[in-house]
Amino acid sequence: MQTDTACIVAALFGCGLYLVLSRNLVRTLFGFLLLSNAVNLLLLATSGDPRGKEAPIVGAGNFPAVDPLPQALILTAIVISFAVTAFLVVLVYRLALDHGTTDSEKLFAARSDGEENTP
C-alpha cells in the first residue's frame, strides 16, 4: 500500500502544483482538482494496509476492519473541496465573462490600470 500510494500522490502533487502555478486561471482550477484528489489519497494512506481487512462496517464480514477515521476525514474533505471547486468554477466563469480572459497577468494589469485611474 505504501509505495504505490506514495508514487501516485507524489505524481498528482507534482502535476497539480505545476498546473496551479499557471498563468491561466482555468489551468489553476484543474490543478486544484488534482491537488484535492492527491490530498485525499494521502489521508487514505494513513488508514493502513487494507490487505486482509474489511470495510469499517460492523457485521458486514469478518474483522479486522481498516481504520474508519481517515475515511471520515476524507469524506468531509471531498465535500468541502467540492464546494470550493464549485465556487472556483463560477469565479473563473465570472472573470471570463466580465474581462474576456482568464490570463491572470492581463487581469492584474487591468486592475492596476483601474487603480491608477481612480482618484
Place this chain on the structure above:
Amino acid sequence: MSLGLGLALVLLLPAAGALAVALVPRRWLPFPGFIALGVAMASLCGVLAIGSKAGAHPSFVLDWSWVPECGLSLSFLVDGLSLFFAVIVLGMGVLVLVYSRGYMAGREGDHRRFYAGLLFFMGSMLGTVFSNNLLLLFIFWELTGLASFLLIGFEHTSEEARRGARMSLLVTAVTGLVMLLGIVMLKQVTGTYDLATILRSPLPQTHKDWLDACLVLLVVGAFGKSAIFPFHFWLPNAMTAPTPVSAYLHSATMVKLGIFLCARLFPIFGERELWAPLLGVPAFSTMLLGAVLALMSSDLKAILAYSTVSQLGYLIGYYALGPNGGVDYDYLHILNHLFYKGSLFMVAGIVEHAAGSRDIGKLGGLAPRLPLTAASCAIACAAMAGLPLTTGFLSKEFMLKEIFSAFSVHGYLGSFAVVCVVLTSLLKVAFSAKIILRVFFGKEPETVTAHFHAPSAWMTLPPAVLSGCALLAGIAPSFLNPLLQPFTVPGLHAGTAEHFQIWHGWTRELWVSLAVVLAGLALYRVSHYGDRPCPGVPSYLKAERLFEWLHEKTIAAGRASVRLFQTDREQSAVLAVTAFAGVTLGAFAWKQVFAGGFGPLLQFVDFTGGMSPLRLLVGVFIVLPALGLVLFRSWGGQLACLGISGFMVTVYFVLGRAPDLALTQLLVETVSIVAIYLLLGRCAKQGLLEQWSDLPSSAMAQGLRVAVSCSVAAAVGVLILVVTGMPHHNPVGNFFIRHTEDMAHGKNAVNTILVDFRGLDTLGEITVLLAAMLGCLGLLMRYRRNSEEQKQGRDLTPGLGLGEEGKS
C-alpha cells in the same frame, strides 16, 4: 454610605452618563448638555462629600480585585493630591459644560457625541487621578488620550482637525507606552504595582541604574502628556478642537496629568540626583520657548496654547527644583493657571463667536460691545502677567522667592532657571498686553462690525466666574490657606507654607517683578509698534515638521514592506507557500541524512508490501491522465483526462476498503465535470476564452515552476513513506468501530463518525457548503435583465455581466 461605594459612584457616574448621552435616542433624552451638567455636578458633590468625610489628611486605599495574575487590581488611592485634582476636573467640568451650552448652540455636528466625549474624558480623568495601581493608572491615562483624540477631531470633516487629533493621539499614546515600560521596570525593582506601598517604603538602595532608567521612562510619559519639549508641538495643533475642549482638556486638566505624575513621583524619586536636571532642563527650556512662540503668534488660541506650554514647563520645573523635604506652593500655581487660562480660552471662544475671527490682526475695539468679557479678559491677562491683586502675583512672587533660594542649591541649573523664569515673566507681560490691547481696544475693523452678534449669558458667565476667583483670591489671599490646607500630602509637601498675604513688604522679589512688568511693556511697545503685524511662528521652530516627516516615512516604510511581502498574483503567493514547505521539508531531510542517512527514518517502510497488479494498474490510470492534463492543449482532451483521473480515484477508494468514499467521489466528480463542461465550455464556444493551455512565460519562471513542483512532489512522496511506515499500535479508529453499535446505533463506522461522534464537524462542513453556494449565487445573479430584454425574450448566458452587453 461607605466611602468605597461613594467613590465607585463618583467614578461610574460620568461613564454611565457618557453611555446614556451617546446611546439613548434623542427623543427620550432631549437635552444632552443638561444631563452632562447634572452628572458633573453630582460627581463634584460626591467628591466633596468623600473629602469632607475622609478628614483633614485623608489617605486610604480602596481595593477590588481584577486580574490578580498580572498584578492588576481596581485599586484607588484617596489622598490630598487625588482629591485636589478630582475637584479641579469636576469643578472646571461644570463651568465648561455651562459654557458649552452657549458655545454649541446653533453649531453643526452631533451634540450628543460632544457631550458624551466630555463625560468620557471626565470619567477617565477621575480614574487616572484616583488610581492606586500603576497599571490601572496607565489604562486610564491612555483613555484620557483617546477622549482627547475624539474631542479634537469632533469636527471630523475638517482636515486640520483630523491632523491635530492624530498628532495628539500619536504623541500622547506613544509616550504613554514609554511610561508603561517605566511602570513595569518599577515593578521589577519594588515588586509591586501598588502606589501606596511604593510611596510608603523607601526605594531599595540597589539597582541604581535600573531606577534611573525607570525615572527617565516615566518622565517621558509625563512630558508627552504635558507637551514639554520635545513633545510641545502637539498642543498648538490640538487647538482645532472646539474651544470648550481646549479650555477643559488642553489647558486645565489633561495636560496637567504630567504635572500630576511628577507630583506622584516626587516623594519616590525627588531625592535622586537625576531628578532636578532631568525635569528642570527641558521644563525651563519649554517655558522660555513657549513664551517666545506665544509672542510671535497671531492666532488667539495659538497664543494661549503656547503660553499653556510655557506654564506647564513652569509647573514641572517647580517640582524639579523642589527643595528636599517637599514643595509648598504647587497647588497655588496650578489653581492660578486654572483660573486665568481657563478664563482666557473661554474669552477666545466668545471673541471668535462674536467677531467671527481669532486672528489678533483682524480684531479690535470689542470692549464697549463685550464689557463683561473684556473685564474677565483684563483680570485674566493681569493674572497671567503677574500683576498685583491677582493670584498671578502671588504665584510669581513665591516662584521667584523659591527660585532665588534654589539658586544656591542647584548651581548652574539654578542660574539657568532664574534666567528662564525672569525672561518668561517678561514675555508673559508682553503677550498679555498684546491680547488685551489688540482684541478689546483700538479701532474696530469693519469685518467685526459686520459679523458681530452678542454671546449668550451661558458663555459670558463661566469666564467671569474664573476671573472673579483669580481676583478674589488675589485681593484676599488668606482665604486660600485654609482651603488648600486639607489637600496637603506628606512626602510631597513640606508643610511649611507661608501665610499668603497681599503685601509682603519691599522684598527683592517685588523689585524684580516691578522691573519685569516695565520691561515687558517696553518689549510689547517695541515689538508691536503701531500696527505692525505679528511675525508668526517661523517654520524652523515648528517641531511638528519632524513629526510629520517621521509619520510619512513610517507609512511609506509600511507600504514598501507590504509590497515586498505581498503580491496580487496568485502564482507568486502559491509559489512562496509551496517553496516554503519544500524548503522546510528539505531541511528536515538534510538533517536526517546528516544524522545517519535515511536508514533510521525508512526502517519501517515495506517497499514491496501490499503491491497488487490491480492496484498498480489503477494507479497508472490515475497518474497518466494527470500527466495528460499537463501536456494536452485541447480543452476536450483536458476535460477527459480530468474525468478519468477522478473516476480512477474512485476505484482506488474501493480497493482501499472505503465504499462511502467511492460513492461520494463518484457523485462529486460527475457534478464537477458537468459544471466545468457547461459553464466554461460555454465560454469557450462564445470565444470568451482564447486558450485552454498554458500561456507563455519566461524560461526562468518556467524552470522555477518545474523545480518547485518536482521538489514538493518528491518531498510529499517521502513524507507518505515515512508517515505510513511508522507503526501505530493503537489507532483511535478502533474505538469508533467497537462502539459504533452501542453508542451511535449504526453499523457503518464512517457514517456514525460523521453524523454522531463528530456531528458538529459535519455541521461546519454543511456551513461551508452553504457559504460556497451563496457565493456562487452572488456571482451568477449579478445581472438582472431589464424589462426590454425580458420582452425580447433574449436568452442571455446566465450571469452575463452588464459590461458585456455591448460586446455580445
